[in-house]
Amino acid sequence: MADHAATVATVEEDGMIILSPSGDMGTHESPVLRSALRGAIEKRPRRVVVDLAGVGYMATAGLATLVESLRGSRDASVELVLCNLQPRVKAVFDIARLASVFRIATTLDEAKR
């Protein structure tokens, strides 16, 4: 069975912080991502990249976490970029009409550029 528990790996690189969450991002799991995003934004890098390649499921709790972080990043003058959205996750962004609110890159390399 797939591992549904959420974890977030963090890498600092060239003034950027790359967060790689994995697992589900539902109501119970989203606080892990929220905590990682807050910590990353507080460090004031020039950019925070959230690589969603390892997230196969996102509920609106996960979306809310990202919207809240987008606000926080703007307040801190930190650019927030999402990348590697799986089709099911991308569909949730589209249904919630949030895809155009975020900068979404196709790949991690594109998100770093």
Place this chain on the structure above:
Amino acid sequence: MTTTPSSQVALELPSDPRYLCAVRVFVGEVCRRHGYADMQTSQVVLAVDEALANVIKHGYAGRMDGRISVRITPVTDGVKGPGLSFTIDDWGKQVDPSSIRSRDLADIRPGGLGVHIIQQVMDSAAYETPPGQGMRLTMAKYLSSPAVCGAAETERCCGGLQTGIGSCATRKGDGNG
């Protein structure tokens, strides 16, 4: 709509978010066994998950010892064909069903999107206040009804899904969303 109660599957859970993951797996397996495509299954799972999250947050105000019942019943509609009906009962706070609405999506803020998601991905969703309990939400999704994209540009959202794991379409009347 006709139902097949003898094929109904059900589970009960406490209003504790730790159990939502198990319900997602359960609902996903039931959908797959009834022939739903991957994207349809994913969106039905999302709708049930959002409904349960709303029960926990609003019906029980975050209390984790409330009772929630989920029943999944095969149904057949004369036009739409076979599908599944999902009934979620709670014994928490009752609210006027007419007050349960999606918020304005133009207002970009965290939260409040669960009802919108449910309305978009399911073919029907209706709230009731049965006597002696909190709320009842009954939702249905038919096999013939494709997964929902929601993007203005369907190709951009779901182009890679047209073959392989499922089908996808922009919701009727929502093409410019």
